[in-house]
Amino acid sequence: MRRNRSRNRRIAPGTSHRRLLLTIMQEAEKHLDAKELYRRASDKDASISLATVYRTLQLFKEQGVINEMHLGQARCYYEMKRSGEHQHLVCESCGQVIDFESPLVGKLVAEVQRKNDFCATNVELYLLGYCSKCKEGKSKPERPK
């Protein structure tokens, strides 16, 4: 699976730091942000720095090993690219992130590419709202509008 052996930079896990970061990403039960990844990495190797985490995340992204997602606001989240493409539901109340997948996504992308003569390299799709628990308990937390 590893490509571009010829490029200037080393293959993904070229150093112990990268290997560590890759392992953590692979074992992560969910997507992580840079800080959380840094936190987990620090537990195993206190010498690692946040800058390295960012640089490595950048590298993994370029290599297509991970996906970067902007679920809402400022910070980005990352997860390993796995077989099944999926999207996310973000609960605005409890913050929970739920995965989902639907064949409609593929259809939609295909249709859009065809109609607009566009070549998509990346799909960013998520729904903000309230999960089953939160939409009941709360009597409309804060005017979801």
Added chain:
Amino acid sequence: MRRNRSRNRRIAPGTSHRRLLLTIMQEAEKHLDAKELYRRASDKDASISLATVYRTLQLFKEQGVINEMHLGQARCYYEMKRSGEHQHLVCESCGQVIDFESPLVGKLVAEVQRKNDFCATNVELYLLGYCSKCKEGKSKPERPK
């Protein structure tokens, strides 16, 4: 259309600054980021400050007058909420943003809500890739992966 007359804050265009910002948003041919909105507002009223632009954008957002979008990275873009829901295609090469709409989006949202017992208040969907012009000219700019 204006709701929540009872809330503490005034209805959207309560001051000349807000009125100005609202007008600019309405007349904008495309989505703007805070800086661009500030630029345009400054042309008409040099006394306005960036902070006011941000605070007003925040207000409009809460009131449901505008949509906030994160098309890719750091900064956010805003546009008036209009009748036709639509999504965006972002060309990674020329930066152009193309609107598109498809009934599949509605179907998808409906399906996801039903299957996950989720209540969506907001859909964020955009495709990154290459527009018709760019995907031809360039022989794959930088490994779109």
Added chain:
DNA sequence: ATAGGTGCAAATGGTTTGCGAAAAC
């Protein structure tokens, strides 16, 4: 020895905020 990787601290850049002054009602 040499290119690439890393830590550290400083720099960036978009967005937010505290505060006292000004405007709205």
Added chain:
DNA sequence: GTTTTCGCAAACCATTTGCACCTAT
């Protein structure tokens, strides 16, 4: 006269970068 808004400058925060040192080859 209160309440809300505003300008200003400082604060925030995620991310990026310059630079000198380190490390694997």
